[in-house]
Amino acid sequence: MTKKQTAVFKIVLTGLDKDPRALLARSLRGLGHEISENLALEEALKLLGRTSYDLLVVDIDRLEMDLSDLLKTCKRTSKEAAIVLVGSGIEVETAFEAARLGAYKCLSKPIELERMLDVVDRALDGARLRREAGSVRQIVVGYRQADRFVVGKSDLMQKIAEVIEKVSASGASTVLIQGDSGTGKELVAKAIHFLGDTMDRPFMEINCSSLPENLLESELFGYEKGAFTDAKKSKQGLVELAEGGTLFLDEIGEMPLSLQSKLLRLIETKRFRRIGGVKDIEVSTRIMAATNRDLRKAKDQGKFRDDLYFRLMVIPIYVPALRERKEDIPILASFFIDYFNQELNRSVRGLSREAQEVTMEYDWPGNVRELRNVIERAILLESKDLILPEHLPSDLQRGRAAHGSIPGSSRAEGVPISLKEAERRAVAEALSWAGGNKSKAARALGITRQTLRQKLKAYGMVNKYPPG
Ligand SMILES: Nc1ncnc2c1ncn2[C@@H]1O[C@H](COP(=O)(O)OP(=O)(O)OP(=O)(O)O)[C@@H](O)[C@H]1O
Ligand SMILES: [Mg+2]
Known part of the structure; x- marks a missing residue:
């Protein structure tokens, strides 16, 4: 599956038979990943300790150490690498034990390439998230x-x-x-x-x-x-x-x-x-x-x-309420979209701009659980394209109407709005007029860039107009 944006990940393959290994390595390289193959387990483990790897794929059929020792060693040497095990007729107990010790997945041979690539793709989710979360250090x-x-x-x-x-x-x-x-x-x-x-x-x-x-x-x-x-x-x-x-x-x-x-x-x-x-x-x-x-x-x-x-x-x-950390909403939403796409076998691409605005303006009294439920419901309603505001529950829409914070939204004429609200709109309109250029928008509003930045933060609009 290549649904997600291509990022380069470091993958170690060890213990696999020659032909399937070559095939897998070629396909993964084709996706742009860096592959270290043809390594003995011991070398692979050493490598794992030295460089940060994202994924280790191990064939356990001819494993020279105890499986649980292997998994514990992996965990010690590299906290972040996901582990996928392959083997002939892996028993349920073994798979269960491996999962308990942190293996991402056990696959029984014979393994089709398609299936393997799919599992690898999912196993890389953690690394992908860490990457996506950006340069903000430890986030996931x-x-x-x-x-x-x-x-x-x-x-x-x-x-x-x-x-x-x-x-x-x-x-x-x-x-x-x-x-x-x-x-x-x-x-x-x-x-x-x-x-x-x-x-x-x-x-x-x-x-x-x-x-x-x-x-x-x-x-x-x-x-x-x-x-x-x-x-x-x-x-x-x-x-x-x-x-x-x-x-x-x-x-x-x-x-x-x-x-x-x-x-x-x-x-x-x-x-x-x-x-x-x-x-x-x-x-x-x-x-x-x-x-x-x-x-x-x-x-x-x-x-x-x-x-x-x-x-x-x-x-x-x-653990703070979601409304106190609204900048987490987009990344949480995309995390849940990925999750439910897999669970429900959908391929929703994301939230439309408008829908994202709705999620940013809502107060989320039920916090992350509520966001998770909202995304699940939306994915059930929309199976492949973008999640639109109409896929979101009416509570969220009401929050939006009450705040009336969308520039250009259809609002009954002649209904008075608060000063704060007027200010919020003026800010949004200036930014949209200035094509997102904050200095230009600030000049038009007659305030400093610094003040504009504070207002964006106060109105939870930072995400729409990230700092820069
Ligand atoms: N930061 C997060 N990243 C990903 N998922 C999250 C995050 N926070 C919460 N969730 C998900 O939201 C749901 C609710 O989380 P959890 O059950 O831990 O909340 P809680 O604080 O224990 O709630 P309660 O007080 O109702 O017991 C779970 O499905 C959890 O996986
Ligand atoms: Mg709880």
């Missing part, structure tokens, strides 16, 4: 779990990307992720888990608001046989099951006070007792908690323990 945190990415290019998301990488490398034992619903808290938690050494350890999650207190307690901490009437035999809780990995406590703000103290003890001593147990069990489970409530307020109201609050706040991550 791709973690090798079912090709998931934390996408963004705003300064705010860049900072989060840095924190994700630091925290995942540090093995820190508690993290609190705050942010409105749909901002990506769970995604951030998983990225921390799957980017670090914990990647091949369990990630267990539970929503603290979904169960009554006693059930939540037994789910978390487990119980001993006879602890209560129904306890016919002992059971491990999630704290134990997540040993060495992560326990993700969603909506921590809803955790009952009695359990909060038990959790605090676990965090501080790394020990806990099952319900009805008499001895402590030691664990090294990392606790990540998330909340879309103001936890400080809950603390001030006495609904959340002070000491637990401060313990969790050692590493706080705040």
Whole structure:
């Protein structure tokens, strides 16, 4: 598939049979990629460590090392390279294990070239995104779990990307992720888990608001046989099951006070007792908690323990609402368009200019989740060409009408508009008159270029008229 713009990627092929390798190498070179082939695995791994590669394709039929060692080594030497494995009759368990350890895909022989190129193309998505995101440094945190990415290019998301990488490398034992619903808290938690050494350890999650207190307690901490009437035999809780990995406590703000103290003890001593147990069990489970409530307020109201609050706040991550980082909208939209094109077998090219404006003007109360849903719906409505404003839900259009911010849009005559609105239009019109030339537009408006830039930022128009 050549649907995406051609970018040059570095690809290593190792262990493949001569003929299929030559064919694949030729086709990939034909697409403009740089290929290193004919390398022994050991050399390939060394190369991976020295130069930044985007993709490694390995034939595992005559593999001279343990597959999981191979994958772990790859991950250590090159965090970013995607890995595609090929082999004869790869068993489901092997494929599953490989995916768990970060392989992008396992393909069983015989492999048609077309299929292989398709998989390679998708496997390069992470690299492509990182590239597309531009020169703004670390913007996309791709973690090798079912090709998931934390996408963004705003300064705010860049900072989060840095924190994700630091925290995942540090093995820190508690993290609190705050942010409105749909901002990506769970995604951030998983990225921390799957980017670090914990990647091949369990990630267990539970929503603290979904169960009554006693059930939540037994789910978390487990119980001993006879602890209560129904306890016919002992059971491990999630704290134990997540040993060495992560326990993700969603909506921590809803955790009952009695359990909060038990959790605090676990965090501080790394020990806990099952319900009805008499001895402590030691664990090294990392606790990540998330909340879309103001936890400080809950603390001030006495609904959340002070000491637990401060313990969790050692590493706080705040995921901002989408409206606070509108410059992420286009890249997120294009990420979801690619994603749903693949999922739904469509070939939508993108958002029309108008539709993009609509997405930039809307407030996104449901945040990234809402954007994802909107794109999915639009792709269902429009299968091959551009997404137009009419493919977007009426909520978005209303936002637009309410803001009335589109120059030249059909608006009832004689309806008064606010000064701010008038200013926004004047700015948009001046820019369009000046063909996007900011100095010219600023002169026409009688303001400085600097002021114009501030106004563009304030009106979320930076994307339409990028700095320059
Ligand atoms: N930066 C991002 N890049 C790509 N996808 C994202 C990003 N942020 C969120 N998403 C996607 O948006 C959806 C919602 O994200 P997630 O479930 O992590 O949100 P949340 O903050 O946990 O929401 P809630 O508070 O409702 O539980 C998911 O499908 C997630 O993959
Ligand atoms: Mg969530």
